Amino acid sequence: MPQFVMLTFDDAVNKVNMAFYRDLLNNPKRKNTRNGCSIAATFFVSAEYLDYEAVNQLHSWGNEIALHSISTQWEREVMDERSMLTAFANVPASDVIGFRGPFLFTGGDQGFSMLHKNLRYDSTLVHQRFRGERPVYPYTMDFGFRRTCSVAPCPEGSYPGLWVVPLNVYFAKNEEGAFSCAMADACLPQPDTAKDTFEYLKSNFGEFYTTNRAPFPVFLHEAYLRHPQRKAGYLKFVDWLLEKDDVYLVTATEVLRFMEDPKPLSDYGKRACSRRNEGGANTTCPRPTTCWYKNTPPGGERYMRTCSQCPKNYPWVNNPLGN
DSSP: OOEEEEEEEESOOSHHHHHHHHHHHSOTTOBOTTTOOBOOOEEEEOSTTOOHHHHHHHHHTTOEEEEOOSSSOGGGTHHHHHHHHHHHHOOOGGGOOEEOOGGGOOOHHHHHHHHHHHOSEEOOOEEOOOTTSOOOOOEEETTOOOSOOSSSSOOOSOEEEEEEOOEEOEEEEETTEEEEESSTTOSSSOOOSHHHHHHHHHHHHHHHHTTTOOOEEEEEEGGGGGSHHHHHHHHHHHHHHTTOTTEEEEOHHHHHHHHHSOOOHHHHTTSOOOOOOSSOTTOSOSSOEEEEESSOTTSSOEEEEESSOOOSSOOBTTBTTOO
16 A cells, blocks of 8 residues: 655745745655655645746646635635636646635635535645544545534535545644644644654654555645754655655645555556656746736735736736736
8 A cells, every 4th residue: 555645835836935846846866766756746826926937837847736715715716716827827727626725714615615616626624633543534525524623614515526635633742742733834832953843744654654544744834944954854754755665755636546546556656657847848838927016906016927928917816817
């Protein structure tokens, strides 16, 4: 049975964090051991301060681009954001099939009804458990959400065929005992050395790897890794994982593909690698453009890096194409 690890990042991709993503994901030394395929991550991108050229580049390397809203009032924004990614990053709409709600807010049945009609999976629902209890595999909403609701409102209805990539909680210790958190960067106190960061991630990974091998979530915001020691510990953990020939660092969509067509470890390792455009020779963003807008709906001036011509207005809520 392969042990999948899902690296995901929330919020905008831009010059501030692209150097880190390049080092992590476009590094010829970082490949899954058994099949030699490059590792990949899933990016739940929000539109504010988003560099669409960088999004195009991440997608061309084989990473997944998913939705995280334009601002934070996402119920009316989700499909508009997909239109923006298609128009300005040249990412096919058919490749944008996942969503994570901002602040892990699902919108309950209203939100899930919208997702059910338009997307393949949600990755917002938090799954609490006791330390030592087995984590949950991705599942469909055929029979609804049967867990304790951590961030209300939670969906009460069923949504056949809509997948959930759950946020299995992490555990960390402090002076008062062990506490859980929904995302890897949310447990307190945060580690402040490379060793502590590595051990924190490794100990949580062990609760998946040594039990039922549910896909291990390394879900966080890149800002968490701007602390040099945490970044070093994170990269050490990634490289430690890649020493194992039964571990695969893949996108959330690749995990769902496996769930629908599971293979033993020996057969999964024979799968062809996804296509990558590492050299940029066949880029779908040949002439990127920097646009400047003096006045914008969120307030103040904005720059926007796009793979298309500059739209007349800054793309935003209710005007995703900047008409």
